[in-house]
Amino acid sequence: MPEDILNIISSIVPKENIKTKELLKKHTTFRIGGYADFFVSPENNGQLSKLVKALNDNNIKYYILGNGSNILAPDEGYEGVIIYIGENMSDIEVSGTKIVAGAGALLSRTAKEALKCSLAGMEFAAGIPGSIGGAVVMNAGAYGGEMRDIIVSATVCDRNGNIFILTNEELELSYRHSIIEEKEYIVLECEINLKKGKAEDIKAVMDDFSSRRREKQPLEYPSAGSTFKRPTGYFAGKLIEDAGLKGYTVGGAKVSEKHSGFVINTGNATAEDVRSLIKYVSEEVYRQFGVVIEPEVKIL
Ligand SMILES: Cc1cc2nc3c(=O)[nH]c(=O)nc-3n(C[C@H](O)[C@H](O)[C@H](O)COP(=O)(O)OP(=O)(O)OC[C@H]3O[C@@H](n4cnc5c(N)ncnc54)[C@H](O)[C@@H]3O)c2cc1C
Structure with a gap:
Protein backbone atom coordinates (compact mmCIF):
# COMPACT_ATOMS: atom_id res chain seq x y z
CA MET A 1 0.00 0.00 0.00
CA ASN A 88 6.77 26.52 -3.59
CA MET A 89 3.46 28.33 -3.81
CA SER A 90 4.35 31.69 -2.37
CA ASP A 91 4.48 34.19 -5.24
CA ILE A 92 3.36 37.71 -4.37
CA GLU A 93 2.28 40.15 -7.09
CA VAL A 94 1.37 43.75 -6.41
CA SER A 95 -0.57 45.88 -8.86
CA GLY A 96 -1.95 49.25 -7.75
CA THR A 97 -3.60 48.67 -4.39
CA LYS A 98 -4.16 44.94 -5.08
CA ILE A 99 -1.96 42.08 -3.95
CA VAL A 100 -2.32 38.52 -5.22
CA ALA A 101 -0.44 36.13 -2.94
CA GLY A 102 0.04 32.38 -3.20
CA ALA A 103 -1.38 30.38 -0.30
CA GLY A 104 2.14 29.51 0.84
CA ALA A 105 3.30 33.13 1.14
CA LEU A 106 3.91 34.12 4.75
CA LEU A 107 1.76 36.93 6.15
CA SER A 108 4.92 38.65 7.39
CA ARG A 109 6.43 38.66 3.88
CA THR A 110 3.18 39.80 2.28
CA ALA A 111 2.84 42.63 4.83
CA LYS A 112 6.47 43.66 4.14
CA GLU A 113 5.68 43.76 0.43
CA ALA A 114 2.66 45.98 1.19
CA LEU A 115 4.90 48.30 3.23
CA LYS A 116 7.42 48.46 0.38
CA CYS A 117 4.61 49.64 -1.92
CA SER A 118 3.18 52.07 0.72
CA LEU A 119 -0.04 50.07 1.00
CA ALA A 120 -1.88 50.34 4.31
CA GLY A 121 -4.37 47.94 5.91
CA MET A 122 -2.27 44.84 6.45
CA GLU A 123 -0.26 46.05 9.43
CA PHE A 124 -2.29 43.83 11.81
CA ALA A 125 -1.04 40.69 10.04
CA ALA A 126 2.70 41.40 9.98
CA GLY A 127 3.37 39.58 13.27
CA ILE A 128 1.04 36.60 12.77
CA PRO A 129 3.31 33.65 11.95
CA GLY A 130 0.96 32.00 9.42
CA SER A 131 0.68 31.59 5.67
CA ILE A 132 -1.87 33.37 3.49
CA GLY A 133 -3.78 30.07 3.10
CA GLY A 134 -3.92 29.43 6.85
CA ALA A 135 -4.91 33.06 7.43
CA VAL A 136 -7.86 32.81 5.04
CA VAL A 137 -9.04 29.55 6.64
CA MET A 138 -8.80 31.01 10.14
CA ASN A 139 -9.81 34.58 9.22
CA ALA A 140 -6.68 35.50 11.18
CA GLY A 141 -6.75 38.82 12.96
CA ALA A 142 -5.11 40.99 15.58
CA TYR A 143 -5.26 44.52 17.01
CA GLY A 144 -8.68 45.28 15.54
CA GLY A 145 -7.91 44.04 12.00
CA GLU A 146 -8.75 40.74 10.35
CA MET A 147 -8.40 39.09 6.94
CA ARG A 148 -12.09 39.71 6.25
CA ASP A 149 -11.32 43.47 6.04
CA ILE A 150 -8.83 43.09 3.19
CA ILE A 151 -9.74 39.97 1.20
CA VAL A 152 -11.35 40.50 -2.21
CA SER A 153 -11.50 36.80 -3.11
CA ALA A 154 -9.68 33.49 -2.79
CA THR A 155 -8.93 30.90 -5.44
CA VAL A 156 -9.67 27.48 -3.99
CA CYS A 157 -9.93 23.87 -5.10
CA ASP A 158 -12.31 21.18 -3.88
CA ARG A 159 -11.64 17.50 -3.17
CA ASN A 160 -12.33 16.66 -6.82
CA GLY A 161 -9.61 19.05 -7.96
CA ASN A 162 -12.02 21.67 -9.38
CA ILE A 163 -10.54 25.16 -9.12
CA PHE A 164 -12.81 28.17 -8.61
CA ILE A 165 -12.97 31.61 -7.00
CA LEU A 166 -14.88 32.54 -3.84
CA THR A 167 -15.62 36.18 -3.08
CA ASN A 168 -15.17 37.69 0.36
CA GLU A 169 -18.90 37.14 1.11
CA GLU A 170 -18.83 33.57 -0.20
CA LEU A 171 -15.94 32.76 2.14
CA GLU A 172 -18.30 33.43 5.09
CA LEU A 173 -15.54 34.89 7.20
CA SER A 174 -16.28 35.38 10.88
CA TYR A 175 -14.27 35.20 14.10
CA ARG A 176 -11.55 32.55 13.41
CA HIS A 177 -13.84 30.88 10.91
CA SER A 178 -14.41 30.56 7.16
CA ILE A 179 -16.33 28.19 4.96
CA ILE A 180 -13.07 26.54 3.80
CA GLU A 181 -12.81 24.00 6.59
CA GLU A 182 -16.48 22.95 6.46
CA LYS A 183 -16.35 22.33 2.71
CA GLU A 184 -12.83 20.86 2.83
CA TYR A 185 -11.65 23.34 0.21
CA ILE A 186 -8.00 24.20 -0.25
CA VAL A 187 -6.86 27.78 -0.62
CA LEU A 188 -4.52 28.23 -3.58
CA GLU A 189 -4.18 32.00 -3.65
CA CYS A 190 -5.82 35.13 -2.34
CA GLU A 191 -6.47 38.60 -3.69
CA ILE A 192 -6.22 41.41 -1.18
CA ASN A 193 -7.12 45.08 -1.57
CA LEU A 194 -5.32 47.71 0.50
CA LYS A 195 -5.24 51.51 0.56
CA LYS A 196 -2.52 53.92 -0.47
CA GLY A 197 -0.74 55.17 2.64
CA LYS A 198 2.57 56.60 3.81
CA ALA A 199 5.38 54.09 4.31
CA GLU A 200 6.57 55.74 7.55
CA ASP A 201 3.05 55.58 9.08
CA ILE A 202 2.60 51.94 8.05
CA LYS A 203 5.98 51.04 9.50
CA ALA A 204 5.23 52.88 12.76
CA VAL A 205 2.00 50.86 13.21
CA MET A 206 3.79 47.57 12.44
CA ASP A 207 6.59 48.41 14.90
CA ASP A 208 4.04 49.28 17.59
CA PHE A 209 2.15 45.97 17.12
CA SER A 210 5.37 44.04 17.09
CA SER A 211 6.64 45.57 20.35
CA ARG A 212 3.24 44.93 21.96
CA ARG A 213 3.54 41.27 20.92
CA ARG A 214 7.08 40.96 22.30
CA GLU A 215 5.98 42.55 25.57
CA LYS A 216 2.78 40.49 26.09
CA GLN A 217 3.36 37.14 24.39
CA PRO A 218 5.74 34.31 25.34
CA LEU A 219 7.46 34.38 21.95
CA GLU A 220 10.58 32.81 23.44
CA TYR A 221 8.74 29.45 23.75
CA PRO A 222 7.19 27.21 21.08
CA SER A 223 3.40 27.55 21.00
CA ALA A 224 0.48 27.86 18.61
CA GLY A 225 -0.44 31.36 19.76
CA SER A 226 -3.73 31.80 21.62
CA THR A 227 -4.79 28.29 22.49
CA PHE A 228 -8.46 29.15 22.99
CA LYS A 229 -10.96 31.22 21.04
CA ARG A 230 -12.31 34.32 22.71
CA PRO A 231 -15.66 33.39 24.29
CA THR A 232 -18.34 36.04 23.68
CA GLY A 233 -18.11 38.72 26.37
CA TYR A 234 -14.89 37.40 27.95
CA PHE A 235 -11.16 36.96 27.34
CA ALA A 236 -9.91 33.38 27.58
CA GLY A 237 -6.59 34.47 29.12
CA LYS A 238 -8.30 36.46 31.88
CA LEU A 239 -10.68 33.58 32.73
CA ILE A 240 -7.75 31.15 32.90
CA GLU A 241 -5.76 33.51 35.13
CA ASP A 242 -8.78 34.13 37.39
CA ALA A 243 -9.24 30.37 37.68
CA GLY A 244 -5.75 30.25 39.22
CA LEU A 245 -4.27 28.33 36.30
CA LYS A 246 -1.41 30.65 35.33
CA GLY A 247 1.70 28.45 35.19
CA TYR A 248 -0.35 25.23 35.47
CA THR A 249 1.69 22.41 33.97
CA VAL A 250 1.10 18.96 32.51
CA GLY A 251 4.39 17.26 31.56
CA GLY A 252 6.19 19.71 29.27
CA ALA A 253 3.08 21.77 28.50
CA LYS A 254 2.40 24.87 30.57
CA VAL A 255 -0.06 27.76 30.77
CA SER A 256 2.28 30.67 30.07
CA GLU A 257 3.04 32.92 33.05
CA LYS A 258 3.39 35.85 30.64
CA HIS A 259 0.05 35.35 28.86
CA SER A 260 -2.43 32.83 30.28
CA GLY A 261 -4.13 32.46 26.90
CA PHE A 262 -1.03 30.69 25.55
CA VAL A 263 -0.12 27.07 26.21
CA ILE A 264 3.64 26.78 25.70
CA ASN A 265 6.00 23.88 25.12
CA THR A 266 8.69 24.23 27.80
CA GLY A 267 10.96 21.77 26.01
CA ASN A 268 9.71 18.24 25.74
CA ALA A 269 5.93 18.57 25.67
CA THR A 270 4.01 15.82 23.92
CA ALA A 271 0.75 16.34 22.08
CA GLU A 272 -0.85 14.31 24.87
CA ASP A 273 0.48 16.79 27.49
CA VAL A 274 -1.04 19.69 25.52
CA ARG A 275 -4.36 17.89 24.99
CA SER A 276 -4.62 17.03 28.71
CA LEU A 277 -3.76 20.60 29.68
CA ILE A 278 -6.36 22.04 27.27
CA LYS A 279 -8.98 19.63 28.66
CA TYR A 280 -8.17 20.44 32.29
CA VAL A 281 -8.12 24.21 31.70
CA SER A 282 -11.44 24.24 29.85
CA GLU A 283 -13.11 22.04 32.46
CA GLU A 284 -11.81 24.14 35.32
CA VAL A 285 -12.89 27.44 33.67
CA TYR A 286 -16.34 25.95 33.07
CA ARG A 287 -16.54 24.63 36.65
CA GLN A 288 -15.58 27.99 38.17
CA PHE A 289 -17.32 30.44 35.80
CA GLY A 290 -19.76 28.44 33.69
CA VAL A 291 -18.08 29.71 30.50
CA VAL A 292 -17.18 27.33 27.67
CA ILE A 293 -13.77 28.00 26.14
CA GLU A 294 -13.08 26.21 22.87
CA PRO A 295 -9.64 25.50 21.43
CA GLU A 296 -8.57 27.75 18.57
CA VAL A 297 -5.68 25.43 17.79
CA LYS A 298 -6.51 22.69 15.28
CA ILE A 299 -5.89 19.19 16.55
CA LEU A 300 -4.66 17.11 13.62
C1 LIG B 1 3.26 33.17 18.45
C2 LIG B 1 1.94 33.09 17.69
C3 LIG B 1 1.13 34.21 17.60
C4 LIG B 1 -0.07 34.13 16.90
N1 LIG B 1 -0.85 35.26 16.82
C5 LIG B 1 -2.01 35.20 16.14
C6 LIG B 1 -2.84 36.37 16.03
O1 LIG B 1 -2.51 37.45 16.51
N2 LIG B 1 -4.00 36.25 15.34
C7 LIG B 1 -4.40 35.08 14.76
O2 LIG B 1 -5.48 35.04 14.14
N3 LIG B 1 -3.64 33.96 14.87
C8 LIG B 1 -2.45 34.00 15.52
N4 LIG B 1 -1.70 32.87 15.61
C9 LIG B 1 -2.20 31.58 15.06
C10 LIG B 1 -1.80 31.30 13.60
O3 LIG B 1 -0.61 31.99 13.24
C11 LIG B 1 -2.91 31.67 12.63
O4 LIG B 1 -4.09 30.94 12.91
C12 LIG B 1 -2.53 31.44 11.17
O5 LIG B 1 -3.51 31.98 10.34
C13 LIG B 1 -2.37 29.95 10.80
O6 LIG B 1 -1.74 29.89 9.53
P1 LIG B 1 -0.79 28.65 9.15
O7 LIG B 1 -0.35 28.85 7.74
O8 LIG B 1 0.28 28.48 10.15
O9 LIG B 1 -1.83 27.47 9.22
P2 LIG B 1 -1.61 26.01 9.80
O10 LIG B 1 -1.34 26.07 11.25
O11 LIG B 1 -0.65 25.27 8.96
O12 LIG B 1 -3.09 25.43 9.56
C14 LIG B 1 -4.20 25.93 10.28
C15 LIG B 1 -5.48 25.33 9.69
O13 LIG B 1 -5.65 25.81 8.36
C16 LIG B 1 -5.61 24.74 7.40
N5 LIG B 1 -4.87 25.24 6.24
C17 LIG B 1 -3.65 25.81 6.21
N6 LIG B 1 -3.37 26.23 4.97
C18 LIG B 1 -4.42 25.91 4.20
C19 LIG B 1 -4.74 26.07 2.81
N7 LIG B 1 -3.90 26.64 1.95
N8 LIG B 1 -5.96 25.62 2.35
C20 LIG B 1 -6.83 25.00 3.21
N9 LIG B 1 -6.58 24.81 4.52
C21 LIG B 1 -5.39 25.26 5.00
C22 LIG B 1 -4.94 23.57 8.11
O14 LIG B 1 -5.39 22.34 7.57
C23 LIG B 1 -5.42 23.81 9.55
O15 LIG B 1 -6.73 23.31 9.72
C24 LIG B 1 -0.48 32.92 16.29
C25 LIG B 1 0.36 31.79 16.38
C26 LIG B 1 1.56 31.88 17.07
C27 LIG B 1 2.45 30.66 17.13
Whole structure:
Protein backbone atom coordinates (compact mmCIF):
# COMPACT_ATOMS: atom_id res chain seq x y z
CA MET A 1 0.00 0.00 0.00
CA PRO A 2 2.68 2.63 0.86
CA GLU A 3 4.32 1.78 -2.50
CA ASP A 4 0.98 2.36 -4.27
CA ILE A 5 0.59 5.70 -2.51
CA LEU A 6 4.12 6.71 -3.48
CA ASN A 7 3.41 5.77 -7.12
CA ILE A 8 0.27 7.91 -7.16
CA ILE A 9 2.02 10.91 -5.60
CA SER A 10 5.11 10.66 -7.76
CA SER A 11 3.05 10.48 -10.96
CA ILE A 12 1.97 14.08 -10.15
CA VAL A 13 4.62 15.77 -8.00
CA PRO A 14 8.40 15.66 -8.73
CA LYS A 15 10.28 13.14 -6.57
CA GLU A 16 12.41 15.84 -4.92
CA ASN A 17 9.22 17.35 -3.46
CA ILE A 18 8.17 14.10 -1.75
CA LYS A 19 9.54 13.08 1.62
CA THR A 20 8.72 9.90 3.50
CA LYS A 21 8.82 9.61 7.27
CA GLU A 22 9.09 13.34 7.87
CA LEU A 23 8.99 14.61 11.47
CA LEU A 24 6.02 16.95 11.89
CA LYS A 25 7.59 18.72 14.87
CA LYS A 26 9.94 20.33 12.33
CA HIS A 27 6.92 21.94 10.68
CA THR A 28 4.81 23.12 13.63
CA THR A 29 5.47 26.17 15.81
CA PHE A 30 4.55 24.02 18.86
CA ARG A 31 7.58 21.84 17.89
CA ILE A 32 5.39 18.78 18.52
CA GLY A 33 4.41 15.92 16.22
CA GLY A 34 5.67 12.49 15.13
CA TYR A 35 6.42 11.17 11.66
CA ALA A 36 4.14 11.69 8.68
CA ASP A 37 4.17 8.77 6.23
CA PHE A 38 4.36 11.19 3.29
CA PHE A 39 5.16 14.90 3.21
CA VAL A 40 4.54 16.44 -0.18
CA SER A 41 5.14 20.00 -1.42
CA PRO A 42 3.33 20.61 -4.74
CA GLU A 43 4.92 23.23 -6.99
CA ASN A 44 1.81 24.90 -8.34
CA ASN A 45 -1.99 24.96 -8.36
CA GLY A 46 -2.18 22.36 -11.14
CA GLN A 47 -0.11 19.79 -9.25
CA LEU A 48 -1.97 20.46 -6.04
CA SER A 49 -5.44 20.05 -7.53
CA LYS A 50 -4.44 16.86 -9.40
CA LEU A 51 -2.87 15.45 -6.24
CA VAL A 52 -5.95 16.13 -4.13
CA LYS A 53 -8.21 14.52 -6.73
CA ALA A 54 -5.98 11.44 -7.01
CA LEU A 55 -5.76 10.99 -3.21
CA ASN A 56 -9.49 11.50 -2.87
CA ASP A 57 -10.31 9.06 -5.73
CA ASN A 58 -8.10 6.43 -4.06
CA ASN A 59 -9.44 7.03 -0.53
CA ILE A 60 -6.03 8.07 0.74
CA LYS A 61 -6.07 10.26 3.81
CA TYR A 62 -4.46 13.71 3.52
CA TYR A 63 -4.13 16.89 5.55
CA ILE A 64 -3.24 20.40 4.42
CA LEU A 65 -0.41 22.09 6.28
CA GLY A 66 0.47 25.76 5.96
CA ASN A 67 3.08 27.27 8.25
CA GLY A 68 1.99 24.97 11.10
CA SER A 69 1.38 27.86 13.51
CA ASN A 70 -2.10 26.79 14.59
CA ILE A 71 -1.75 23.02 14.67
CA LEU A 72 -1.21 20.37 17.32
CA ALA A 73 0.18 17.31 15.53
CA PRO A 74 -0.05 13.90 17.23
CA ASP A 75 2.94 12.20 18.84
CA GLU A 76 2.09 9.05 16.84
CA GLY A 77 2.51 11.01 13.64
CA TYR A 78 0.20 10.94 10.64
CA GLU A 79 -0.66 7.84 8.64
CA GLY A 80 -1.34 9.46 5.32
CA VAL A 81 -0.18 12.35 3.17
CA ILE A 82 0.64 15.79 4.52
CA ILE A 83 0.29 18.31 1.71
CA TYR A 84 2.54 21.20 2.60
CA ILE A 85 1.68 24.54 1.01
CA GLY A 86 4.76 26.64 1.57
CA GLU A 87 7.58 28.35 -0.34
CA ASN A 88 6.77 26.52 -3.59
CA MET A 89 3.46 28.33 -3.81
CA SER A 90 4.35 31.69 -2.37
CA ASP A 91 4.48 34.19 -5.24
CA ILE A 92 3.36 37.71 -4.37
CA GLU A 93 2.28 40.15 -7.09
CA VAL A 94 1.37 43.75 -6.41
CA SER A 95 -0.57 45.88 -8.86
CA GLY A 96 -1.95 49.25 -7.75
CA THR A 97 -3.60 48.67 -4.39
CA LYS A 98 -4.16 44.94 -5.08
CA ILE A 99 -1.96 42.08 -3.95
CA VAL A 100 -2.32 38.52 -5.22
CA ALA A 101 -0.44 36.13 -2.94
CA GLY A 102 0.04 32.38 -3.20
CA ALA A 103 -1.38 30.38 -0.30
CA GLY A 104 2.14 29.51 0.84
CA ALA A 105 3.30 33.13 1.14
CA LEU A 106 3.91 34.12 4.75
CA LEU A 107 1.76 36.93 6.15
CA SER A 108 4.92 38.65 7.39
CA ARG A 109 6.43 38.66 3.88
CA THR A 110 3.18 39.80 2.28
CA ALA A 111 2.84 42.63 4.83
CA LYS A 112 6.47 43.66 4.14
CA GLU A 113 5.68 43.76 0.43
CA ALA A 114 2.66 45.98 1.19
CA LEU A 115 4.90 48.30 3.23
CA LYS A 116 7.42 48.46 0.38
CA CYS A 117 4.61 49.64 -1.92
CA SER A 118 3.18 52.07 0.72
CA LEU A 119 -0.04 50.07 1.00
CA ALA A 120 -1.88 50.34 4.31
CA GLY A 121 -4.37 47.94 5.91
CA MET A 122 -2.27 44.84 6.45
CA GLU A 123 -0.26 46.05 9.43
CA PHE A 124 -2.29 43.83 11.81
CA ALA A 125 -1.04 40.69 10.04
CA ALA A 126 2.70 41.40 9.98
CA GLY A 127 3.37 39.58 13.27
CA ILE A 128 1.04 36.60 12.77
CA PRO A 129 3.31 33.65 11.95
CA GLY A 130 0.96 32.00 9.42
CA SER A 131 0.68 31.59 5.67
CA ILE A 132 -1.87 33.37 3.49
CA GLY A 133 -3.78 30.07 3.10
CA GLY A 134 -3.92 29.43 6.85
CA ALA A 135 -4.91 33.06 7.43
CA VAL A 136 -7.86 32.81 5.04
CA VAL A 137 -9.04 29.55 6.64
CA MET A 138 -8.80 31.01 10.14
CA ASN A 139 -9.81 34.58 9.22
CA ALA A 140 -6.68 35.50 11.18
CA GLY A 141 -6.75 38.82 12.96
CA ALA A 142 -5.11 40.99 15.58
CA TYR A 143 -5.26 44.52 17.01
CA GLY A 144 -8.68 45.28 15.54
CA GLY A 145 -7.91 44.04 12.00
CA GLU A 146 -8.75 40.74 10.35
CA MET A 147 -8.40 39.09 6.94
CA ARG A 148 -12.09 39.71 6.25
CA ASP A 149 -11.32 43.47 6.04
CA ILE A 150 -8.83 43.09 3.19
CA ILE A 151 -9.74 39.97 1.20
CA VAL A 152 -11.35 40.50 -2.21
CA SER A 153 -11.50 36.80 -3.11
CA ALA A 154 -9.68 33.49 -2.79
CA THR A 155 -8.93 30.90 -5.44
CA VAL A 156 -9.67 27.48 -3.99
CA CYS A 157 -9.93 23.87 -5.10
CA ASP A 158 -12.31 21.18 -3.88
CA ARG A 159 -11.64 17.50 -3.17
CA ASN A 160 -12.33 16.66 -6.82
CA GLY A 161 -9.61 19.05 -7.96
CA ASN A 162 -12.02 21.67 -9.38
CA ILE A 163 -10.54 25.16 -9.12
CA PHE A 164 -12.81 28.17 -8.61
CA ILE A 165 -12.97 31.61 -7.00
CA LEU A 166 -14.88 32.54 -3.84
CA THR A 167 -15.62 36.18 -3.08
CA ASN A 168 -15.17 37.69 0.36
CA GLU A 169 -18.90 37.14 1.11
CA GLU A 170 -18.83 33.57 -0.20
CA LEU A 171 -15.94 32.76 2.14
CA GLU A 172 -18.30 33.43 5.09
CA LEU A 173 -15.54 34.89 7.20
CA SER A 174 -16.28 35.38 10.88
CA TYR A 175 -14.27 35.20 14.10
CA ARG A 176 -11.55 32.55 13.41
CA HIS A 177 -13.84 30.88 10.91
CA SER A 178 -14.41 30.56 7.16
CA ILE A 179 -16.33 28.19 4.96
CA ILE A 180 -13.07 26.54 3.80
CA GLU A 181 -12.81 24.00 6.59
CA GLU A 182 -16.48 22.95 6.46
CA LYS A 183 -16.35 22.33 2.71
CA GLU A 184 -12.83 20.86 2.83
CA TYR A 185 -11.65 23.34 0.21
CA ILE A 186 -8.00 24.20 -0.25
CA VAL A 187 -6.86 27.78 -0.62
CA LEU A 188 -4.52 28.23 -3.58
CA GLU A 189 -4.18 32.00 -3.65
CA CYS A 190 -5.82 35.13 -2.34
CA GLU A 191 -6.47 38.60 -3.69
CA ILE A 192 -6.22 41.41 -1.18
CA ASN A 193 -7.12 45.08 -1.57
CA LEU A 194 -5.32 47.71 0.50
CA LYS A 195 -5.24 51.51 0.56
CA LYS A 196 -2.52 53.92 -0.47
CA GLY A 197 -0.74 55.17 2.64
CA LYS A 198 2.57 56.60 3.81
CA ALA A 199 5.38 54.09 4.31
CA GLU A 200 6.57 55.74 7.55
CA ASP A 201 3.05 55.58 9.08
CA ILE A 202 2.60 51.94 8.05
CA LYS A 203 5.98 51.04 9.50
CA ALA A 204 5.23 52.88 12.76
CA VAL A 205 2.00 50.86 13.21
CA MET A 206 3.79 47.57 12.44
CA ASP A 207 6.59 48.41 14.90
CA ASP A 208 4.04 49.28 17.59
CA PHE A 209 2.15 45.97 17.12
CA SER A 210 5.37 44.04 17.09
CA SER A 211 6.64 45.57 20.35
CA ARG A 212 3.24 44.93 21.96
CA ARG A 213 3.54 41.27 20.92
CA ARG A 214 7.08 40.96 22.30
CA GLU A 215 5.98 42.55 25.57
CA LYS A 216 2.78 40.49 26.09
CA GLN A 217 3.36 37.14 24.39
CA PRO A 218 5.74 34.31 25.34
CA LEU A 219 7.46 34.38 21.95
CA GLU A 220 10.58 32.81 23.44
CA TYR A 221 8.74 29.45 23.75
CA PRO A 222 7.19 27.21 21.08
CA SER A 223 3.40 27.55 21.00
CA ALA A 224 0.48 27.86 18.61
CA GLY A 225 -0.44 31.36 19.76
CA SER A 226 -3.73 31.80 21.62
CA THR A 227 -4.79 28.29 22.49
CA PHE A 228 -8.46 29.15 22.99
CA LYS A 229 -10.96 31.22 21.04
CA ARG A 230 -12.31 34.32 22.71
CA PRO A 231 -15.66 33.39 24.29
CA THR A 232 -18.34 36.04 23.68
CA GLY A 233 -18.11 38.72 26.37
CA TYR A 234 -14.89 37.40 27.95
CA PHE A 235 -11.16 36.96 27.34
CA ALA A 236 -9.91 33.38 27.58
CA GLY A 237 -6.59 34.47 29.12
CA LYS A 238 -8.30 36.46 31.88
CA LEU A 239 -10.68 33.58 32.73
CA ILE A 240 -7.75 31.15 32.90
CA GLU A 241 -5.76 33.51 35.13
CA ASP A 242 -8.78 34.13 37.39
CA ALA A 243 -9.24 30.37 37.68
CA GLY A 244 -5.75 30.25 39.22
CA LEU A 245 -4.27 28.33 36.30
CA LYS A 246 -1.41 30.65 35.33
CA GLY A 247 1.70 28.45 35.19
CA TYR A 248 -0.35 25.23 35.47
CA THR A 249 1.69 22.41 33.97
CA VAL A 250 1.10 18.96 32.51
CA GLY A 251 4.39 17.26 31.56
CA GLY A 252 6.19 19.71 29.27
CA ALA A 253 3.08 21.77 28.50
CA LYS A 254 2.40 24.87 30.57
CA VAL A 255 -0.06 27.76 30.77
CA SER A 256 2.28 30.67 30.07
CA GLU A 257 3.04 32.92 33.05
CA LYS A 258 3.39 35.85 30.64
CA HIS A 259 0.05 35.35 28.86
CA SER A 260 -2.43 32.83 30.28
CA GLY A 261 -4.13 32.46 26.90
CA PHE A 262 -1.03 30.69 25.55
CA VAL A 263 -0.12 27.07 26.21
CA ILE A 264 3.64 26.78 25.70
CA ASN A 265 6.00 23.88 25.12
CA THR A 266 8.69 24.23 27.80
CA GLY A 267 10.96 21.77 26.01
CA ASN A 268 9.71 18.24 25.74
CA ALA A 269 5.93 18.57 25.67
CA THR A 270 4.01 15.82 23.92
CA ALA A 271 0.75 16.34 22.08
CA GLU A 272 -0.85 14.31 24.87
CA ASP A 273 0.48 16.79 27.49
CA VAL A 274 -1.04 19.69 25.52
CA ARG A 275 -4.36 17.89 24.99
CA SER A 276 -4.62 17.03 28.71
CA LEU A 277 -3.76 20.60 29.68
CA ILE A 278 -6.36 22.04 27.27
CA LYS A 279 -8.98 19.63 28.66
CA TYR A 280 -8.17 20.44 32.29
CA VAL A 281 -8.12 24.21 31.70
CA SER A 282 -11.44 24.24 29.85
CA GLU A 283 -13.11 22.04 32.46
CA GLU A 284 -11.81 24.14 35.32
CA VAL A 285 -12.89 27.44 33.67
CA TYR A 286 -16.34 25.95 33.07
CA ARG A 287 -16.54 24.63 36.65
CA GLN A 288 -15.58 27.99 38.17
CA PHE A 289 -17.32 30.44 35.80
CA GLY A 290 -19.76 28.44 33.69
CA VAL A 291 -18.08 29.71 30.50
CA VAL A 292 -17.18 27.33 27.67
CA ILE A 293 -13.77 28.00 26.14
CA GLU A 294 -13.08 26.21 22.87
CA PRO A 295 -9.64 25.50 21.43
CA GLU A 296 -8.57 27.75 18.57
CA VAL A 297 -5.68 25.43 17.79
CA LYS A 298 -6.51 22.69 15.28
CA ILE A 299 -5.89 19.19 16.55
CA LEU A 300 -4.66 17.11 13.62
C1 LIG B 1 3.26 33.17 18.45
C2 LIG B 1 1.94 33.09 17.69
C3 LIG B 1 1.13 34.21 17.60
C4 LIG B 1 -0.07 34.13 16.90
N1 LIG B 1 -0.85 35.26 16.82
C5 LIG B 1 -2.01 35.20 16.14
C6 LIG B 1 -2.84 36.37 16.03
O1 LIG B 1 -2.51 37.45 16.51
N2 LIG B 1 -4.00 36.25 15.34
C7 LIG B 1 -4.40 35.08 14.76
O2 LIG B 1 -5.48 35.04 14.14
N3 LIG B 1 -3.64 33.96 14.87
C8 LIG B 1 -2.45 34.00 15.52
N4 LIG B 1 -1.70 32.87 15.61
C9 LIG B 1 -2.20 31.58 15.06
C10 LIG B 1 -1.80 31.30 13.60
O3 LIG B 1 -0.61 31.99 13.24
C11 LIG B 1 -2.91 31.67 12.63
O4 LIG B 1 -4.09 30.94 12.91
C12 LIG B 1 -2.53 31.44 11.17
O5 LIG B 1 -3.51 31.98 10.34
C13 LIG B 1 -2.37 29.95 10.80
O6 LIG B 1 -1.74 29.89 9.53
P1 LIG B 1 -0.79 28.65 9.15
O7 LIG B 1 -0.35 28.85 7.74
O8 LIG B 1 0.28 28.48 10.15
O9 LIG B 1 -1.83 27.47 9.22
P2 LIG B 1 -1.61 26.01 9.80
O10 LIG B 1 -1.34 26.07 11.25
O11 LIG B 1 -0.65 25.27 8.96
O12 LIG B 1 -3.09 25.43 9.56
C14 LIG B 1 -4.20 25.93 10.28
C15 LIG B 1 -5.48 25.33 9.69
O13 LIG B 1 -5.65 25.81 8.36
C16 LIG B 1 -5.61 24.74 7.40
N5 LIG B 1 -4.87 25.24 6.24
C17 LIG B 1 -3.65 25.81 6.21
N6 LIG B 1 -3.37 26.23 4.97
C18 LIG B 1 -4.42 25.91 4.20
C19 LIG B 1 -4.74 26.07 2.81
N7 LIG B 1 -3.90 26.64 1.95
N8 LIG B 1 -5.96 25.62 2.35
C20 LIG B 1 -6.83 25.00 3.21
N9 LIG B 1 -6.58 24.81 4.52
C21 LIG B 1 -5.39 25.26 5.00
C22 LIG B 1 -4.94 23.57 8.11
O14 LIG B 1 -5.39 22.34 7.57
C23 LIG B 1 -5.42 23.81 9.55
O15 LIG B 1 -6.73 23.31 9.72
C24 LIG B 1 -0.48 32.92 16.29
C25 LIG B 1 0.36 31.79 16.38
C26 LIG B 1 1.56 31.88 17.07
C27 LIG B 1 2.45 30.66 17.13
